[in-house]
Amino acid sequence: MQNHQFDLIASPGFFIATLLIYAGGAIGSLLLQNNDRRAALWSTLAAIAGSILGVSFAVAALLRGIIPAFTSESTFPLLSTSFYVDSLSALFVLAICLVALCCSIYALGYLRHYYAKYNIGLLGFFYHAFIASMILVVTVHNALSFLIVWELMSLASFFLVIYEHRDSANIRAGILYFVMTHVGTAFVIFAFLLMYQATGSFEFSAIRVGLDYASPILRGVIFLAALIGFGTKAGMIPVHIWLPSAHPAAPSHVSALMSGVMIKTGIYMLIRVSLDLLPPGELWWGMTVLVAGSLSALLGVLYALSEHDLKKLLAYHSIENIGIILMGIGCTLAFSATGHNTLATFSLIAALYHTINHATFKALLFLGAGAVISATQTRNIEHYGGMIKTMPQTALFFLIGSMAISALPPLNGFFSEWLTFQSLFRGATSFDAFHDFPFILTIGALALTSGLAAACFVKVFGVTFLARPRSTGAAQAKEAPFSMRMGMAGLAIIAIALGLFAGPVSRVLGQISANLIPGGKAESLGELNLITVSSPDKFYTISMPAVFLSLLAASIILSLLVFLMTRSRRVRIAPTWDCGTDLTPRMEITATGFARSIITIFKGVLRPSRQTDIEYHDSRLRYFPKMEKVILGQRDIYQPYFYQPLRELISKLAIQVKRIQSGKINAYVLYILLTLLGLLIYFLR
Template sequence: MTDFPLSLLGVALWAYLAGAAGALVFQRFEKLANGFGFGMAAAGGLCGLVSCGAALASGMPVASRSIELFPALIPLVRFAIRADALGCFFGLIVSLLAVPLSVYSLGYARSYFGRRNVGVLAALFNLLLLSITLVFLADHVFFFLIAWELMALSASILVCFEHEQDESRGGAVLFFVMSHIGTAALILGFLLLFQASGSYAFTDFHALGAKLSASRRGGVFLLFLFGFGIKAGLVPLHIWLPAAHPVAPSNVSALMSGVLIKTGVYGLIRVCFDFLGAPPQWWGVAVLGLGTVSAVLGVLFALMEHDLKRLLAYHSIENIGIILIGLGAALMLLHSSHPMLASLALIAGLYHTLNHACFKALLFLGAGAVLHATHTRNMEEMGGLAKRMQWTSAFFLLGAAAISALPPLNGFVSEWFTYQSLLQGFGSTPSLIRLMFPLSGAMLALTSALAAACFVKAFGITFLAQPRSAHAREAREASLTMLLGQGLLVAVCVVLGLFPGILLKLLDPLTHQLIGERLSQRLSLAGGLVLSSGAAQGGTVSTLGIVLMLVALLAVPIVLWALFARGARTRIAPTWDCGLRGLTPHMQYTATGFSKPLRMIFKALFRPRREVQREYDLSPYFATTLRFESHVEEVFQTRVYRPLKWLVLRFSRRSRALQAGSIQAYLIYIFLTLLALLLFAL
């Protein structure tokens, strides 16, 4: 590594490795392990941030070479990395999160002191960061797969860090199994690519699609869509995500939802745009369709949750859907040879990838702080935390507004680009399939409105009104490092929202590499403060302008106060209780109650069941005891995965007969296999 920005990337990788090793070595001294492990992770993130940022900002004029990290000791495997624009952008995301997450972890891991091995937590955290970074940079099939497996392993161990709970172990196993089913598909896909290129280097896979027959290209695409779709949490392959993300320690949940699932997005972009290229129409249609379905179903399932972290995990599915809407539109537009529009759609998807990483990490950190203070993930036992945890609640509110795509924050900017690309995509082809663009736009509108409803619930029930339990009543503000970690992410969200010109410039080399267009000049007016849709008079938006105007319009109420309300006083008094003896926390709306209208409207999907048992003495209107139970069905769990699991178990029970334990039988198997292979070879 000779050139400056990339050599710093090497430093980042070594820092993660040193952090992992050091944390393990110092595991007996938990304070030292904590400080050293997460300190090195933060330092590595900082190095990665500077190097990837500088590389992207330089415009990456030359095609980057691949570099051997260390000599190959195993045949066929080369430990080569290549920091091209795509890799650098995703490297930027992981580094950008590494810093605030590590700072937060410094405080968060303290709650494990004396109870659990913090050294192991820090070491695995570093390993996860290392492996994710390597996944984005690897330039060789086997190296990629090694990093991919290291990532799955370290993540699944982290998921069951609190292994006494059945939930954690179950989540980890499910993640592990699903992840490996996906890896199997990836290996098959890579082998098919190898057959055509005769090499395992990613560099040699570039534009390989032209050499493959149409059916084989389709097969490769489907294999990768399945493999990477599992990691991304695409519906219906999402089943592991709500099981694994919430049970992990919150800093790890943030890393998983923020970056780990983005490795699936990275893989899809790498395969579709770099390896295969020239997509047929059905790829775009498939990705756009799956993205739309994931977005809507993800948010609908999120609405039914009252476990704060599970709710956030379902929102990751929704946001992956939104990202894939951008990617799918880009593929469709590339097919109809509109490179400019395809770049716009790709930018929308990538912008949302980064945005989601930031606000989802922020929300998970907020949820972690709440969990830390109240010892529960159940929203029905929270409430009133806005008064007790002022900073955390303000940070969470900002994250909630960003994920609900409210102007002027970053979620709004990326969804604005998505809408623009869908709108302009409608004119790109005369065929009937173009109806997909506006319909997907309408579903995106439904998704963001439902997301807003969901976050009104999440924020309102958790942080507002009266505390619903003793734990919530005694909640205290999180420690300084935990707040600092959240504050850094808040700053990133605000900057990405108000100054989108910065990121557009960094995305230039990426769209240039993949599609051959540089759009930042066309998309930003007035030095990046006003965004344009790229078309002449196609529409503009300025988030900074919106903020300034909102502040300026505050003049109206101020003038009104001065004119009319001079003598008016403000009194603090109890909420009107309709003549009862005071309001109790039980009278407030609950999370379950809040989502009831939607549960009824979409009852075909949720199949809600409820059970009410009531005991009374005189009249049924004056119950002495009341038991209420309400369930919704996770359709994919009950309709797809349960029958599938049952089939697999039945098959394995049957095939147990083969494994009788007698050597003679095994010898016959070997003989028959050999015979079959010989016949096959003939």
């Protein structure tokens, strides 16, 4: 393609055209809401078209290094806005549109489940508003405009979470999400107001310059407020409680978008604030993020292990992966604060790579889960089994996603986790004994997380697709429609490609990272080519194509060996020896049984509960049990130990504050007078 064509695609006009298509998709869906089929077709086709334009725009901007930007000036601050699509923004636009493209293709078949049950036009409206607002969140360059689009994204996703409103659990999940997202937004507003106080502007470009002169304490407070605010959206522990309820409640293609890309907008803003708007911070910023990342990763995967609701389990894995991304950001902040700019750049590559990877494989897994749930009408994995026979292609895509999230080579998850490990190893050797310690602990946490994630997906894949069906739904399941498989196939191919072509992708991410780290130079990052990725001092080197070829060669050699060793044997088909009983699905290992031993090891954290109900043949004698029912679960530690005390504290404060609400208009005017005098004294002194 000619350069001028790239320039045309990476122009503000093309960007606006993308947004207009989403706007058209939203309005058209509403207008066609009386006809489910037409509304679904219009909604999905418009989303596909918008996503293709968005992907083209982002790719052109990234490859050509163009920064499309435009500003709208007004004397009224709310009407002033600016958009600035630098390479970081372009990367996130690419991730959003790529995942949205696959989800929209998937939705062509998936939306049929909702025909005549729910309003498809309304779903299409909020779906488009959701995607467009996510794109705006990562491109807007003005704090006030940002808050508006951030709120738009939250509201659109809230309505998508409560879309299946006849289920009261979904309404509860939506309300929890609504409350938590606004708690997070309160912290975000606080951070922006502090920035405004320090710089006198809501424009990111002015804030970037003005914050250089802000005091370290103010910068620290802004950083903490941003970490809590954006961490809430990202699903960081302990402000994660909305995520495991809200993500499963939404339709599966929306869950894929929420888990795949919406929570990444929190990561995007954390990077934007801590590495772009704020000048290089202090070491404790990095250490704080490292600790938050370790806790989120480890606890996220432990909760996932004990979960039997397929979508909830995947939501917990999102918390785990956000933790891994935070580890990379933590390393970046720590290295940046101490002047290790090349290492900071490399750590940021790890964080960004895992962000993109998680967007693809988590979306793939949610789409796979959606296909399975549509076929079986249940989210409980104990009711699955043997579905590899009835849904072989879905099983293959789910397996690819499972392997990627379990960080198995040569898939993308492996490479980004490997990079994160390398960053942590460098951290453990670059600081004094005291500051090495968090890195060493984080390495342990990441190692444990990786192992547990692999165990969890052995459970999920094994219990869902292998062995024999445990329910009629699983036995009678049919393969997902073609468009749903297409959507999954797209994401599976991207996951494989991101693993195999790690070098070129790292080079692009290296350029983005170098732009954000003061003193960071893409040329100093070592070899980042098609074959090899290595650090300048050869501390680490890896070749993903070589890893792939090695695995392929090993598989071929092993197959050949097995073939050679067994070719003389006769194949004899006979029943399995079963101790004289009939084998039934009830004899298979269940998800609960599989996870119970691991849960027992971590019972101090997970607080497993066991409730036993016994029914006796004779309730007076209580000798001969007729039926025994065991309910295994986990106690929620966040409600009683964190949110409940916090709620009580806020309630007490509210009761005290309520005293000023006397119901007398004279008193209220007195408050106005006192405030006026206070402001006069404060500003004129």
